[in-house]
Amino acid sequence: MAGGLFAGIDIGGTKISVVIASDDGRVLGRSRRKSKPERGFDGVMARVVETVDEACADAGVARATLTAAGVGAPSPILPDGTAVSAVNMGWTNVPLGQALRERLGMPTFAENDCNVGTYGEYAFAKPRRRGTLVGLFMGTGLGGGIVLNGTILRGDNALAGEVGHMTVVPDGRPCVCGKRGCLEAYSSKTGLAYEFKEAIVLQRKPSVLPSMLDEGGLDNVKSSILRRAWEEKDEVTRVALRRAARYLGIGAGNLITLLAPTTVVLGGGVMDALGEQLLPLIRESASEHAFPSASFRSASIELAALGDDAVALGAVAYADHCLS
Amino acid sequence: MAGGLFAGIDIGGTKISVVIASDDGRVLGRSRRKSKPERGFDGVMARVVETVDEACADAGVARATLTAAGVGAPSPILPDGTAVSAVNMGWTNVPLGQALRERLGMPTFAENDCNVGTYGEYAFAKPRRRGTLVGLFMGTGLGGGIVLNGTILRGDNALAGEVGHMTVVPDGRPCVCGKRGCLEAYSSKTGLAYEFKEAIVLQRKPSVLPSMLDEGGLDNVKSSILRRAWEEKDEVTRVALRRAARYLGIGAGNLITLLAPTTVVLGGGVMDALGEQLLPLIRESASEHAFPSASFRSASIELAALGDDAVALGAVAYADHCLS
Numbered sequence: 061m062a063g064g065l066f067a068g069i070d071i072g073g074t075k076i077s078v079v080i081a082s083d084d085g086r087v088l089g090r091s092r093r094k095s096k097p098e099r100g101f102d103g104v105m106a107r108v109v110e111t112v113d114e115a116c117a118d119a120g121v122a123r124a125t126l127t128a129a130g131v132g133a134p135s136p137i138l139p140d141g142t143a144v145s146a147v148n149m150g151w152t153n154v155p156l157g158q159a160l161r162e163r164l165g166m167p168t169f170a171e172n173d174c175n176v177g178t179y180g181e182y183a184f185a186k187p188r189r190r191g192t193l194v195g196l197f198m199g200t201g202l203g204g205g206i207v208l209n210g211t212i213l214r215g216d217n218a219l220a221g222e223v224g225h226m227t228v229v230p231d232g233r234p235c236v237c238g239k240r241g242c243l244e245a246y247s248s249k250t251g252l253a254y255e256f257k258e259a260i261v262l263q264r265k266p267s268v269l270p271s272m273l274d275e276g277g278l279d280n281v282k283s284s285i286l287r288r289a290w291e292e293k294d295e296v297t298r299v300a301l302r303r304a305a306r307y308l309g310i311g312a313g314n315l316i317t318l319l320a321p322t323t324v325v326l327g328g329g330v331m332d333a334l335g336e337q338l339l340p341l342i343r344e345s346a347s348e349h350a351f352p353s354a355s356f357r358s359a360s361i362e363l364a365a366l367g368d369d370a371v372a373l374g375a376v377a378y379a380d381h382c383l384s
Numbered sequence: 385m386a387g388g389l390f391a392g393i394d395i396g397g398t399k400i401s402v403v404i405a406s407d408d409g410r411v412l413g414r415s416r417r418k419s420k421p422e423r424g425f426d427g428v429m430a431r432v433v434e435t436v437d438e439a440c441a442d443a444g445v446a447r448a449t450l451t452a453a454g455v456g457a458p459s460p461i462l463p464d465g466t467a468v469s470a471v472n473m474g475w476t477n478v479p480l481g482q483a484l485r486e487r488l489g490m491p492t493f494a495e496n497d498c499n500v501g502t503y504g505e506y507a508f509a510k511p512r513r514r515g516t517l518v519g520l521f522m523g524t525g526l527g528g529g530i531v532l533n534g535t536i537l538r539g540d541n542a543l544a545g546e547v548g549h550m551t552v553v554p555d556g557r558p559c560v561c562g563k564r565g566c567l568e569a570y571s572s573k574t575g576l577a578y579e580f581k582e583a584i585v586l587q588r589k590p591s592v593l594p595s596m597l598d599e600g601g602l603d604n605v606k607s608s609i610l611r612r613a614w615e616e617k618d619e620v621t622r623v624a625l626r627r628a629a630r631y632l633g634i635g636a637g638n639l640i641t642l643l644a645p646t647t648v649v650l651g652g653g654v655m656d657a658l659g660e661q662l663l664p665l666i667r668e669s670a671s672e673h674a675f676p677s678a679s680f681r682s683a684s685i686e687l688a689a690l691g692d693d694a695v696a697l698g699a700v701a702y703a704d705h706c707l708s
Contacts, residue, residue: 191540204642208532215644216515217682225675226638229554230631237675307554314550318528318642320539351549351561358541 064127065119067112067164068376070173071104071133073097073148073200078111079372080119080126083380085184087369089119097149101159104149109163128383129164130375131156132173134203136219141170144219147236148200169382173197173371175212175221177364178205180374181325183381185365192321195364196223197328198308200280201236202244202251206319212378224248228310246307249330252286253279255300267296283333290334304330305338309345316350316359327364335363388451389443391436391488392693392700394497395428395457397421397472397524402435403696404443404450407704409508411693413443421473425483428473433487452707453488454699455480456497458527460543465494468543471560472524493706497521497695499536499545501688502529504698505649507705509689516645519688520547521652522632524604525560526568526575530643536702548572552634570631573654576610577603579624591620607657614658628654629662633669640674640683651688659687 063083070077072095080089091114093107108131116123133156135146141157143149157170171179178195195205204223206213214220224244225237232241236250245251256278259265269278272285289297312324326335326342343361350356366373387407394401396419404413415438417431432455440447457480459470465481467473481494495503502519519529528547530537538544548568549561556565557578569575580602583589593602596609613621636648650659650666667685674680690697 213643216646217644219682220642220644222641222675226641227552227634227673230552230634239673239675242675310551310554314638315642317546317550318530318544318639319537320541320544322540349551349563351546351563351566358543 065121065125066376066379067115067126067129068372068374068379069108069112069129069131069160070371070375071095071108071131071149072173073134076104076108076111077369077372078108078115079369079376080115080121081373081376083376085180085373085376087373088121089115089117091115091118095149101151101154105159105163108160112164123164123166126166128167128169128379129160130176130377130379130382131160131168131170132176132371132375133170134173137170137172138218141168143170167379167383169379171212171375171378172203172205172221174203175205175214176374176378177203177327177366177370178207178325178374179212179381180366180370180377181327181364182207182210183377184373185325186323190322192319194312194315194319194321194324196308196312196324196326197364197370198247198304198326198330199283199328200249202248202308202311203328223311223315226311226314228307228314243307243311247304247311249280251304251307252281252300255303256281256296259296259300265296268292268294269297283329286330287333290337301334301338302341305341306345308338309342310349312342312361313346313349313356316346316356321359324359324361325364326361327367327370331363332367339363389445389449390700390703391439391450391453392696392698392703393432393436393453393455393484394695394699395419395432395455395473396497397458400428400432400435401693401696402432402439403693403700404439404445405697405700407700409504409697409700411697412445413439413441415439415442419473425475425478429483429487432484436488447488447490450490452491452493452703453484454500454701454703454706455484455492455494456500456695456699457494458497461494461496462542465492467494491703491707493703495536495699495702496527496529496545498527499529499538500698500702501527501651501690501694502531502649502698503536503705504690504694504701505651505688506531506534507701508697509649510647514646516643518636518639518643518645518648520632520636520648520650521688521694522571522628522650522654523607523652524573526572526632526635527652547635547639550635550638552631552638567631567635571628571635573604575628575631576605576624579627580605580620583620583624589620592616592618593621607653610654611657614661625658625662626665629665630669632662633666634673636666636685637670637673637680640670640680645683648683648685649688650685651691651694655687656691663687
């Protein structure tokens with residue numbers, strides 16, 4: 061470990077979250093701002109710097125005393141820090157790592173958000189865990205990361221780990237990526253929106269959901285609202301979430317069959333809100349779909365321990381790793 | 385490379401094939417026998433030793449002058465050489481590596497047949513290839529192997545790479561493993577048998593296949609017969625093989641999406657016989673199902689170069705690697 065304090069930066073389509081943390085994951089300060097991607101790449105970069113400075117103030121440290129920064133963003137990231145394609149941010153091939161290195165004046169390491177989220181679980185949640193760790197993050201989309209003996213698996217073009225776009229239903233539902241039958245089309249808020257519209261709008265089934273919605277409508281129901289509707293035993297919500305859990309279990313089962321990991325961690329907004337409710341369903345489906353049974357028995361499927369801080373703290377662990 | 389000559393042993397449900405080869409893959413001698421698994425583990429071991437001695441005689445060398453032996457077998461193999469479960473051989477937890485080490489009197493390294501088949505492509509077919517290589521072998525079943533920066537990916541319990549049992553159709557066709565919708569249930573001779581029975585027996589479609597069959601019947605049509613029926617433009621055969629190719633492309637696309645490999649090689653009996661005919665269909669399907677498109681463009685899908693010798697030569701490369 062490199063020692064000292066790090067900024068961990070989580071850039072998402074809605075918000076920027078920053079933690080100031082030590083190399084063992086202790087959080088000394090934090091800050092959060094809306095990301096406002098409509099202001100363009102430079103606008104978002106300026107807001108990141110402001111958020112880092114606010115987090116430094118919260119921690120009572122000067123930015124210049126930080127050792128390095130780690131950044132997680134919703135895009136494949138090349139080794140030189142280029143963000144290849146962040147649909148939610150409107151970015152194509154932007155120099156994310158370089159831009160923040162220059163603006164923050166410190167070593168800065170950018171990676172895909174789900175990759176660093178998985179890396180954070182590896183480094184902080186169970187620091188003695190070795191071998192293969194798979195992370196699945198169910199939020200607006202379905203992202204994944206693979207850490208193999210302490211290294212993020214990037215594949216030969218830095219684009220590996222796109223678990224959400226593995227085909228689980230040939231000729232299945234349309235996915236936002238343009239393909240059909242992707243895991244993300246079933247196990248994500250996008251998949252839930254598809255179910256909600258079918259049940260509530262087309263089939264006119266009764267549901268408490270419409271009365272709870274804010275400006276996101278059925279297209280992007282907040283995780284907290286999903287939880288409320290689940291707790292009110294809303295059948296439309298429960299059927300949709302059970303199906304999402306079943307498909308996430310198919311995805312987890314397939315990754316166990318292929319990679320024989322020790323642990324699969326489940327994170328992301330939907331899991332943060334409804335993890336205890338969905339975990340048994342996901343485990344049951346993974347057990348049904350994994351082969352051979354010895355692989356399933358030797359893999360544990362758990363909720364991510366870092367919760368909402370997964371990406372920001374993972375970015376701290378990743379920056380520390382890059383310097384070591 | 386360790387230097388000297390190696391025995392490469394391919395143990396299958398039907399036959400044992402042995403090559404005597406140098407560490408750069410040059411074959412000096414070979415032999416082949418039926419494996420006769422009904423004679424039990426010791427019976428098969430005795431036949432392996434006889435086949436090795438015949439191959440040595442063919443090469444004009446004494447067994448005692450060999451550096452080491454590599455063994456590929458249709459089972460997950462633990463690091464200590466235990467074959468966990470070889471359904472075709474009737475083996476459960478047999479000490480394969482140790483038994484042959486004692487009987488052959490030389491260092492002997494056992495591995496899963498598709499793992500060494502992929503390793504052989506890595507080591508001999510394109511020896512300067514680096515990064516990630518995925519092998520898919522379509523024969524009686526559908527096996528796979530992953531070589532990552534020169535090392536076979538085994539996962540945390542030596543059971544990784546079971547590509548054929550990833551679920552591609554939820555609630556789909558029954559698979560021999562007891563699950564449903566496995567890739568192997570679509571892209572293998574077992575999958576073809578399912579199609580043939582449905583078309584010829586249930587739907588009574590005309591086909592040249594029944595007139596060509598030997599004792600295997602529709603359950604295990606020889607690859608050479610598949611090829612003859614394809615060349616005679618038999619529609620039942622072509623429809624079934626096109627579907628098998630489409631699903632193999634889904635599997636290849638999913639592995640490209642997840643692992644971002646440089647190369648996917650396609651081998652096994654069906655591909656050895658019909659590779660030129662099926663390759664364009666597999667590529668088209670993989671292109672349709674892989675994400676993001678940059679990953680597909682940077683991966684090439686090719687026929688395995690070592691053909692029928694893939695496992696035996698791969699076992700040579702693997703033994704050499706273990707000694708180095």
